[in-house]
Amino acid sequence: MSGLLNHCILQVVLDTPLHAVFDYRWPCAGAERPQAGQLALVPFGRREVAGLIVGVADSSDVPADKLKDALAVRSQLSPLSPQWLALAGFAADYYQRPLGEVALPGLPKNTRLATTVALDRALKKLAKLDTAHDGTPLNVPQLNPAQQQAADAIGGAQGYLPTLLHGVTGSGKTEVYLQACAQVLAREPDGQILILVPEINLTPQLEGNIRARFPGVMLATLHSSLSEGERMLHWLAAHEGRARIVLGTRLAILASLPALKLIVIDEEHDPSYKQQEGLRYSARDLAVWRARQLNIPIVLGSATPSLESWQHAQSGRYRLLTLRERAVQNAVLPRISLLDMERDKPQDGLTSALVAALRLRMERGEQSLLFLNRRGYAPVICCEACGWISNCHRCTAYMVLHRPEHRLRCHHCSLEMRIPRHCPDCGNVDLQPLGRGTQRVEEGLQQLFPAARILRIDADSTRRKGSAQAAFDSVHRGEVDILIGTQMVAKGHDFKNLTLVGILNPDTALFSQDYRASERLFAQLMQVAGRAGRAGQSAGGSVSEVLIQTRYPQHPLYGSVVRHDYDNFASALLEERQQAALPPFLYQALLRAEAPELATAIDFLTQARDLLVHPEVTLHDPIPMSMTRVHNVDRAQLLLEAASRPLLQAFLKEWLQVLRTVKTRVKWSLEVDPVDI
Ligand SMILES: Nc1ncnc2c1ncn2[C@@H]1O[C@H](COP(=O)(O)OP(=O)(O)OP(=O)(O)O)[C@@H](O)[C@H]1O
Numbered sequence: 226m227s228g229l230l231n232h233c234i235l236q237v238v239l240d241t242p243l244h245a246v247f248d249y250r251w252p253c254a255g256a257e258r259p260q261a262g263q264l265a266l267v268p269f270g271r272r273e274v275a276g277l278i279v280g281v282a283d284s285s286d287v288p289a290d291k292l293k294d295a296l297a298v299r300s301q302l303s304p305l306s307p308q309w310l311a312l313a314g315f316a317a318d319y320y321q322r323p324l325g326e327v328a329l330p331g332l333p334k335n336t337r338l339a340t341t342v343a344l345d346r347a348l349k350k351l352a353k354l355d356t357a358h359d360g361t362p363l364n365v366p367q368l369n370p371a372q373q374q375a376a377d378a379i380g381g382a383q384g385y386l387p388t389l390l391h392g393v394t395g396s397g398k399t400e401v402y403l404q405a406c407a408q409v410l411a412r413e414p415d416g417q418i419l420i421l422v423p424e425i426n427l428t429p430q431l432e433g434n435i436r437a438r439f440p441g442v443m444l445a446t447l448h449s450s451l452s453e454g455e456r457m458l459h460w461l462a463a464h465e466g467r468a469r470i471v472l473g474t475r476l477a478i479l480a481s482l483p484a485l486k487l488i489v490i491d492e493e494h495d496p497s498y499k500q501q502e503g504l505r506y507s508a509r510d511l512a513v514w515r516a517r518q519l520n521i522p523i524v525l526g527s528a529t530p531s532l533e534s535w536q537h538a539q540s541g542r543y544r545l546l547t548l549r550e551r552a553v554q555n556a557v558l559p560r561i562s563l564l565d566m567e568r569d570k571p572q573d574g575l576t577s578a579l580v581a582a583l584r585l586r587m588e589r590g591e592q593s594l595l596f597l598n599r600r601g602y603a604p605v606i607c608c609e610a611c612g613w614i615s616n617c618h619r620c621t622a623y624m625v626l627h628r629p630e631h632r633l634r635c636h637h638c639s640l641e642m643r644i645p646r647h648c649p650d651c652g653n654v655d656l657q658p659l660g661r662g663t664q665r666v667e668e669g670l671q672q673l674f675p676a677a678r679i680l681r682i683d684a685d686s687t688r689r690k691g692s693a694q695a696a697f698d699s700v701h702r703g704e705v706d707i708l709i710g711t712q713m714v715a716k717g718h719d720f721k722n723l724t725l726v727g728i729l730n731p732d733t734a735l736f737s738q739d740y741r742a743s744e745r746l747f748a749q750l751m752q753v754a755g756r757a758g759r760a761g762q763s764a765g766g767s768v769s770e771v772l773i774q775t776r777y778p779q780h781p782l783y784g785s786v787v788r789h790d791y792d793n794f795a796s797a798l799l800e801e802r803q804q805a806a807l808p809p810f811l812y813q814a815l816l817r818a819e820a821p822e823l824a825t826a827i828d829f830l831t832q833a834r835d836l837l838v839h840p841e842v843t844l845h846d847p848i849p850m851s852m853t854r855v856h857n858v859d860r861a862q863l864l865l866e867a868a869s870r871p872l873l874q875a876f877l878k879e880w881l882q883v884l885r886t887v888k889t890r891v892k893w894s895l896e897v898d899p900v901d902i
């Protein structure tokens with residue numbers, strides 16, 4: 226043990242897979258002692274890296290000649306609060322990751338550089354920003370009684386109180402959040418509010434609403450399309466308590482908010498709240514934890530709550546508030562009908578009834594939306610002579626035809642090639658597209674409605690920065706007659722002049738292996754249906770309409786959709802899950818393994834399964850993942866289940882400790898509460 230005269234020891238975590246705290250020497254004499262929550266620059270191997278100080282001690286177990294000196298402490302930055310450290314600590318613990326791997330990537334890159342030029346510039350910029358804060362809301366609309374009750378209940382809540390706001394599409398949940406925010410800002414002179422939305426494309430509309438409502442309040446946004454400079458500034462504004470409202474996507478849940486007083490999770494059911502790589506966290510679950518830790522209210526809003534949240538509302542763990550009607554006068558929920566594709570055979574993917582409905586909207590000058598959750602022109606091309614199909618040779622997947630770009634593309638490994646002129650197997654020149662993506666529907670529409678202004682919005686049409694926003698703006702300005710898009714257009718958007726929604730091809734999800742598929746399909750259909758008829762009666766005076774093309778019009782899921790019946794659908798599904806012992810009545814973790822050969826991955830998982838037994842934790846047999854091969858790597862998984870969270874957590878801790886000592890070339894990772902199994 227080395228006692229150090231005039232020095233102290235900084236205990237630092239780093240962004241590495243090692244579960245370790247590293248000690249560094251730092252001159253403390255005279256100078257102020259650094260604190261936990263500050264960042265330090267330290268030597269690590271041959272690099273200089275940023276670390277987070279988690280403790281400061283007088284001595285270290287590391288021998289003095291092995292102990293290295295820290296290079297700098299970022300004292301210009303206020304320390305991260307103990308509450309923030311606890312949040313990062315909880316996330317690391319719960320998702321079984323080293324603290325440094327959770328905490329450091331949660332901070333803007335510019336705080337983690339070897340130089341402080343960017344950090345100092347941002348601090349200077351922040352200091353120059355107008356400091357006046359005025360939480361007075363402007364142009365506050367009159368709420369309807371149900372909205373008012375909800376806004377008061379949320380805005381007036383004290384202490385930890387999770388609320389599920391179940392409001393039908395277009396019921397004005399946004400307005401409820403804004404008026405609850407106004408109450409919190411009025412009551413808490415220094416308070417901060419965090420608002421999360423599931424998708425980056427939903428931020429501009431809400432950002433506009435917030436700025437118009439609270440012109441005297443500093444708003445920071447945090448999402449993945451900010452430049453590093455912008456992210457630094459916005460993060461700092463939140464960290465220094467200057468930004469009072471922080472609006473962001475899931476990554477914003479790790480923002481430093483020293484005076485957080487209210488959390489709003491909009492569209493709480495949305496799968497995008499789950500990070501699907503690296504630290505696979507659920508921003509919604511972390512938000513609830515954060516609210517409990519800080520003893521503050523949190524509101525989870527949705528027209529189609531997740532079954533997890535719905536169950537909490539049923540059991541009384543969450544308070545349930547309901548908005549049954551649309552907010553705008555005369556706006557009613559659309560009439561939803563099923564179009565039987567066996568009777569009305571589609572041409573170019575569209576049944577004659579849907580075409581007629583589109584034509585009617587064209588005549589009336591109203592907008593229509595066609596929803597198809599498949600981008601590209603066709604999911605595959607094939608040779609009718611010999612049966613060849615365009616498989617990706619690196620993945621268990623097809624190469625998707627992108628006709629406008631004259632390419633075949635794998636959506637999983639990004640492999641690209643020109644469309645072959647003839648069949649690679651038999652030389653036949655007649656290669657045919659099979660099935661239909663958004664590009665093909667767009668092409669068909671252009672032929673059917675040559676005069677229509679048709680716009681496609683999907684990941685392909687919005688690759689350039691700002692192009693998605695420009696596309697949505699043109700819809701809002703009324704420059705589009707028919708909008709065709711993937712799930713990008715399905716959620717959250719408040720289209721004013723849209724009176725028809727057509728849903729193409731939702732059937733495949735009815736028969737998916739994934740037990741969550743029906744929950745997701747129901748939510749998706751209700752959400753996209755909910756884009757219609759939001760602004761009241763159409764010019765023609767008719768109710769807005771949703772048409773679903775299906776081969777299974779008798780399927781009970783569609784019956785619930787037609788009746789707008791979330792409650793009974795959710796209850797039935799919860800009962801099914803309980804009987805089948807599935808989440809949320811059971812807790813799961815998934816160990817994934819990747820190797821060049823499937824057998825290697827399976828062998829590793831089998832070895833992992835046999836490392837530890839526990840009478841109350843089930844370890845299933847390892848199986849290949851449903852999409853086994855991606856980018857020349859085979860993937861397999863091992864599912865773990867237990868009846869309680871603490872039980873599973875305790876097991877994982879012990880198990881991983883052993884697993885980490887296993888020497889293997891297999892790449893493995895663990896996911897807690899997996900959603901894609
Ligand atoms: N009290 C009110 N009076 C009149 N219009 C209102 C009122 N509250 C909200 N609105 C309007 O109702 C429309 C729908 O509101 P909002 O977008 O908040 O719905 P939502 O509940 O979030 O729906 P979704 O779940 O579909 O996203 C908006 O155009 C909004 O301006």
Ligand SMILES: [Zn+2]
Nearest residue numbers: 617620635638
């Ligand atoms: Zn591929």
